[in-house]
Amino acid sequence: MLNINNLHAGIEGKKILNGINLQIKPGEIHAIMGPNGSGKSTLASVLAGKEIYEVLEGSVDFLGKDLLELSPEARAAEGLFLAFQYPVEIPGLSTTNFVKTAVNQIRKYHGQEPLDAVAFLKMMKEKMALVNIAQPMLSRPLNEGFSGGEKKRNEVFQMAMLQPKLAILDETDSGLDIDAIRIVANGVMKLRNKDNAVLVVTHYQRLLDYIVPDFVHVLYNGRIVKSGTKELAYELEERGYDFIKNEVNILEPGI
Amino acid sequence: MNEDVSTIEREVLKEYKYGFVTDIEADEAPKGLDESTIRFISAKKNEPEWMLQWRLKAYRQWLNMKQPTWPNVKFPTIDYQDIIYYSAPKQKINPDSLDDIDPELRKTFEKLGISLDEQKRLTGVAVDAVIDSVSISTSFKEQLGELGIIFCSMSEAIQNHPDLIRKYLSSVIPITDNYYAALNSAVFSDGSFCYIPKGVHCPMELSTYFRINASNTGQFERTLIVAEAGSYVSYLEGCTAPMRDENQLHAAVVELVAMDNAEIKYSTVQNWYPGNSEGKGGIYNFVTKRGICAGINSKISWTQVETGSAITWKYPSVILKGDNSTGEFYSVAVTNNHQQADTGTKMLHLGKNTKSRIVSKGISAGVSNNSYRGLVHVSKKAANARNFSQCDSLLLGDKCGAHTFPYIEVKNNTAVVEHEATTSKIGEDQIFYCNQRGIDTETAVALIINGFAKEVMNQLPMEFAVEAQKLLAISLEGSVG
Numbered sequence: 001m002l003n004i005n006n007l008h009a010g011i012e013g014k015k016i017l018n019g020i021n022l023q024i025k026p027g028e029i030h031a032i033m034g035p036n037g038s039g040k041s042t043l044a045s046v047l048a049g050k051e052i053y054e055v056l057e058g059s060v061d062f063l064g065k066d067l068l069e070l071s072p073e074a075r076a077a078e079g080l081f082l083a084f085q086y087p088v089e090i091p092g093l094s095t096t097n098f099v100k101t102a103v104n105q106i107r108k109y110h111g112q113e114p115l116d117a118v119a120f121l122k123m124m125k126e127k128m129a130l131v132n133i134a135q136p137m138l139s140r141p142l143n144e145g146f147s148g149g150e151k152k153r154n155e156v157f158q159m160a161m162l163q164p165k166l167a168i169l170d171e172t173d174s175g176l177d178i179d180a181i182r183i184v185a186n187g188v189m190k191l192r193n194k195d196n197a198v199l200v201v202t203h204y205q206r207l208l209d210y211i212v213p214d215f216v217h218v219l220y221n222g223r224i225v226k227s228g229t230k231e232l233a234y235e236l237e238e239r240g241y242d243f244i245k246n247e248v249n250i251l252e253p254g255i
Numbered sequence: 256m257n258e259d260v261s262t263i264e265r266e267v268l269k270e271y272k273y274g275f276v277t278d279i280e281a282d283e284a285p286k287g288l289d290e291s292t293i294r295f296i297s298a299k300k301n302e303p304e305w306m307l308q309w310r311l312k313a314y315r316q317w318l319n320m321k322q323p324t325w326p327n328v329k330f331p332t333i334d335y336q337d338i339i340y341y342s343a344p345k346q347k348i349n350p351d352s353l354d355d356i357d358p359e360l361r362k363t364f365e366k367l368g369i370s371l372d373e374q375k376r377l378t379g380v381a382v383d384a385v386i387d388s389v390s391i392s393t394s395f396k397e398q399l400g401e402l403g404i405i406f407c408s409m410s411e412a413i414q415n416h417p418d419l420i421r422k423y424l425s426s427v428i429p430i431t432d433n434y435y436a437a438l439n440s441a442v443f444s445d446g447s448f449c450y451i452p453k454g455v456h457c458p459m460e461l462s463t464y465f466r467i468n469a470s471n472t473g474q475f476e477r478t479l480i481v482a483e484a485g486s487y488v489s490y491l492e493g494c495t496a497p498m499r500d501e502n503q504l505h506a507a508v509v510e511l512v513a514m515d516n517a518e519i520k521y522s523t524v525q526n527w528y529p530g531n532s533e534g535k536g537g538i539y540n541f542v543t544k545r546g547i548c549a550g551i552n553s554k555i556s557w558t559q560v561e562t563g564s565a566i567t568w569k570y571p572s573v574i575l576k577g578d579n580s581t582g583e584f585y586s587v588a589v590t591n592n593h594q595q596a597d598t599g600t601k602m603l604h605l606g607k608n609t610k611s612r613i614v615s616k617g618i619s620a621g622v623s624n625n626s627y628r629g630l631v632h633v634s635k636k637a638a639n640a641r642n643f644s645q646c647d648s649l650l651l652g653d654k655c656g657a658h659t660f661p662y663i664e665v666k667n668n669t670a671v672v673e674h675e676a677t678t679s680k681i682g683e684d685q686i687f688y689c690n691q692r693g694i695d696t697e698t699a700v701a702l703i704i705n706g707f708a709k710e711v712m713n714q715l716p717m718e719f720a721v722e723a724q725k726l727l728a729i730s731l732e733g734s735v736g
Contacts, residue, residue, distance in 0.1 A: 048691050052683070072690035081691075088688045092706030101702060102692035109693065141706065158692065 001026050001197055002067075002166055007058035009046045015056070016042045018222035024166065027194040031208055032201045033233060034219035035241040040201045041085060043219070044170040048082040049075050063165065076102075077109035079165030083155040083172050090142040095154060096124070098142050099161050106162065127160040131187035149180035156187040167191075168199045173207040185210030205237035218244050284341035290314065293441055296341050300410050300444070303417065313430040313440030320434045326597040327626040327658055328566050330502070330539065338473045338504060340442045383408060383447045383463040395459065405450040406461050409477050412448035419450060423481050427510040427547045427574070435506040435568075436543040439475045443508065446476035451486040451517075460716050462491040473504040480510070482517035484550060489520040489716060502530075502565060504539045511546030513553035515577065519546060520556045522715055523571075524723050527563035532621075534593025537565025544571035548580035548606075556583040557600065558714040560723045565594060570628065572601035575609035575637075582611040585711040589727060590623035590655070599629035599660075604640040604670070613644040616708050618727075619655035626658040633670040640670040648678040649707050651700075701727070 007020040016039045024030050034040050046053045047060065049072035060067040067075060090098065103123075104114040115123070128135070133153055143151050152172055159167055169188065173181050188198065188211055200211055208216075208230060216233045218226040220241075225248050226232065236244070284295050293314055297307040322333070383406065399406050405416060413420050430440040447463040465476060482488055505527060511519050521544075530537025540563070546555035557571035573582030584600035602611035611631065619625040625648065633640045648657035659676050681703050689699035705712065705724050715723055 048687075050687055071695075072687065073693050073695050076691050076693035084688065084691075088682070088684045090685055090688075090703055090706050092709035093702050098689075098692070098702065101698060102689075102694050105695065105698065106693040162692065 001063060002199075003061040004047075005059045005061075007043075007046070007060060008056040009042065009053050009058075010056060011042070011053050016053075016222050017046065019058070020219075020222070020224060022217065022224065024197050024199060026165075026197055028215065029192075029198045029200065029211060029213045031211075031213035031216045031230075031233065032199065032219050032224075033203065033205075033216060033236055035245070036203070038219045039222040040203075040219055041170055042222075044082060044168050044199075044201050047075075047168060048072060048080065073105070074109065076162070076164075077106045081159050081162055081164030081167045083152070083159060083167065083169045085171040085174060087143045087146075087151045087155055089144045089146075091144050093142050094140065095138040095142050095157075099124075099138075099158055102158070103161060123161070127157060130190055131156050131160050132183065133157045148175040149177070149183070152176060152180065152184045153187065156184055156191075160187070160191055163191075164196065166197050166199065168201065169207075169211075170201045171203065172200070173202055173204060178206070181207055182210055205233045208233050220244055220248055282343045283339050286339050287336040288338070288340055288442065292340050296442060296444060299341060299343070300413070302413055305417075305421065306413055309424075309430070310441050313437050314442075316431045317434070317437035317441055320431070320437055322434050326568050326628075327624065327660075328568060328595040328597050330566055330595075333504065333539070335438075340473060340475070341444055343444075383461075399457075399459075402455050402458070403452040404455060404457055405448065407448055409443070409446040409448050409479070412479075416448070416450070419481065420448070420479070423479055423510070423512055424477075425510070427512060427545050428508055428543055433543060435541040436508050439477060439506050439508045439543070442473075443475045443477040446478045446507070448478070449480040449488060449490065451480075451482045451488045453483040454485040455483075456486065457488040460489050460491055462493070464493050473506065475505075476507045478507070478509040479512075480519055480521070481512045482514060482519050482553075484515040484517060486514075487518045487520075489522070491522045491524070491716060493524045493526070502537055502539055504541070505564075507542045507544075509542070509544040509571075511555055513546065513548050513550065513555050513577075513580075515550030516552045517550060518554040518556075521546070521558070521571070523557075523559040523561070524715075524726065525559065525561045525563050525567070526726060529563045529594050530565040530592065532592045534565070537594070538563065540564035540567045540569065542567075542569040544569060545574065545601075546572070546582075547574040548577045548582060548609075550580070551577040551606075552579045553577050554581040554583075556581075556585070556714070558583075558585040558711065559587070559598075560708075560711070560715070560726065561586065561588040561596060561598060562726050564596075567594075567596040567598050569598050570600055572603070573611065574603045574605065575611065575640075576605045577609075578606040579608045580606055581609070584611075584613045584615070584629075585714045586615045587618065587708040587711045587727070588616070588625055588627075589618045590620070590625045592621040592623060594621075594623045596624070597626040597628055599627045601630040601632070602642060604631075604633040604637040604642070607636070607638045608640070609637055610641045611643075613642070613646070614710055615644075615646045616711055617646070617648045617657055618651070618704060618707065619648065619657050620651035622654045624656040624658070626660060628660040628662075630662040630664070631672055631674075633665045633667050633672065635666045637667050638669050640667065640672075642670070642672045644672075644674045646674070646676045647707070648676075649704070650678065650680045 002024040004020050004022040007017055009017040032040055055068055065078060100120055107114055172184060185207060213230050216228055216230055217224045226244060284292055293310050297310060428436050431437055449461055451457050480490060511521060513519050527538035527540055548555055555573045561567055571584060575582050582602050588596045588598050590596045600613055613629060615627045617625040617627055627646045631642045646659050650657055657678055661674055663672055665672060685703055686696055686699050704727050708727060712720055712723060
């Protein structure tokens with residue numbers, strides 16, 4: 001589904017990603033962990049197509065398409081979803097209106113007629129039940145005055161509505177208490193099936209108790225320096241990132 | 256970052272779609288302004304002597320007045336001798352039926368989406384169509400007449416309802432109120448008059464559509480709405496003009512009078528030609544609008560969506576004279592490219608327990624300048640006056656300006672006056688967030704803008720809210736993040 005090959009990228013002349021290689025297949029859950037500044041969020045942003053990041057080298061294949069050639073909205077329409085670490089606020093625009101616009105623009109991309117109000121409402125009710133979100137929140141202006149937990153639940157609701165092939169969760173657990181993490185993670189798990197995949201970007205192991213990964217990758221200095229199963233996450237939790245840093249620095253003292 | 260800015264800039268590039276010119280023969284006054292011009296206009300309209308004298312008085316006062324320099328706008332000196340003050344399409348005035356209207360003119364209004372044909376019209380809206388200096392047609396006159404409602408052109412009102420005109424014309428805005436109001440009083444050529452009798456709830460939206468067509472012409476219209484005790488009326492004005500390289504002057508005067516328990520809701524969708532992206536051409540929109548809540552429990556509400564004009568200078572105001580009366584001002588002003596707007600309101604609290612509410616949303620893009628200027632005055636006798644003001648500015652790009660000039664004068668210590676103001680920018684982050692959900696940049700900007708302006712848009716009559724939303728997005732040509 002996703003094939004990242006030797007990806008180098010940076011921002012304003014500063015290089016952050018130094019040759020990422022990663023393959024994700026349908027049905028899999030991957031976790032990318034790493035210390036602060038290792039390039040985790042940059043990777044998520046580059047995949048979603050944020051323009052301030054410059055791709056310097058490498059390629060990304062997404063479902064047979066050259067992802068890096070697509071506009072951000074086309075990437076979304078092709079099935080790539082990014083749950084933001086800091087979802088933005090848009091005053092005066094209700095989540096309902098926002099999501100309806102998104103759903104219909106994606107339908108348009110695929111040459112489908114827009115959903116009428118009745119069909120949209122039906123779909124919304126279904127997904128609301130699935131991710132345990134109530135109507136009043138969706139009528140409020142998008143993310144405005146939302147608590148951290150509400151913002152993240154709203155992200156998961158949008159994910160449910162857009163039914164992506166690949167969902168990237170960028171530090172979805174940051175700023176959430178343990179109850180909120182559980183609610184959000186359960187929402188994500190309910191949306192899983194054999195055809196879609198999840199890429200979890202996180203600093204801590206705790207989110208992975210609920211979204212259990214098939215593979216864990218450790219990102220350090222813009223490269224994946226270690227990959228393993230979920231056991232690797234526990235090891236990181238226990239020993240901290242320093243042991244990875246030490247290992248890498250012994251092998252490649254130049255970094 | 257600059258590259259991102261230009262992406263949005265390109266995305267929302269749209270053209271002014273009302274810029275066409277109708278080729279019709281016009282009956283014009285010679286260029287320039289002196290007493291003979293005024294006599295010419297008055298004679299054309301077959302006006303009574305008192306009206307001519309009223310005009311001449313205004314003209315003589317105007318000669319001694321000076322153009323105001325305090326607004327935060329810049330423009331070259333206007334040569335008042337280089338303007339045509341009267342231009343009327345050569346056709347029968349007050350046609351007996353629509354068949355008498357020049358087909359070119361009918362087509363013009365069809366193109367603007369204003370059908371003069373009652374059957375084809377939006378249901379529930381009566382229209383007075385004004386082109387250049389004259390009113391062409393007023394629809395639904397008979398149906399309204401059955402309720403005692405008068406809705407006609409100002410010229411007709413002067414002929415047929417002189418008592419009402421003499422009583423109320425310039426009763427809210429004295430002829431010497433300001434430079435442009437005096438000029439308007441001297442040379443105004445047409446406009447609309449509405450009179451809602453006691454206890455009548457006007458069953459349809461009344462609307463005037465103004466169109467400038469002829470070149471070198473100024474449009475000076477005059478609107479007067481009187482709502483007798485216990486009556487209600489909702490009124491809407493719209494306006495467009497062809498794209499021309501020269502600047503054209505539009506100096507209107509609108510007066511509203513609300514008696515005991517009466518309510519007037521006045522909505523404007525102003526879409527005069529704003530000039531091109533280099534700042535050439537466009538309308539100078541110098542307008543005086545004021546209403547008086549003369550009676551107890553009366554209410555006047557101004558809603559404006561200002562997207563057009565090279566320069567806008569207007570402050571729809573309310574004099575809250577009656578006890579317990581309410582004044583409201585809801586405004587969205589968009590400036591783009593080289594447009595300049597200095598707009599706001601005055602709420603003058605004279606009566607007891609009077610309330611006012613001001614919600615102003617300024618959106619600036621390009622190299623434009625957008626100023627909110629407002630006065631809240633609470634007089635000595637206005638016990639328990641309440642005001643709430645909210646002034647928000649949204650900036651698109653870093654070359655435009657947003658300014659807020661709130662003036663507050665409180666002479667009674669029981670007053671409660673609140674003022675809130677915010678300034679924000681459309682962020683690349685907001686655009687990217689929308690993009691990431693599959694929404695293209697153009698739609699994203701429209702969503703953000705309409706969200707920002709929502710509180711005001713909600714005040715518009717349903718029939719026009721959708722149109723106004725589209726207009727907002729279209730107006731932001733060359734806007735930036």
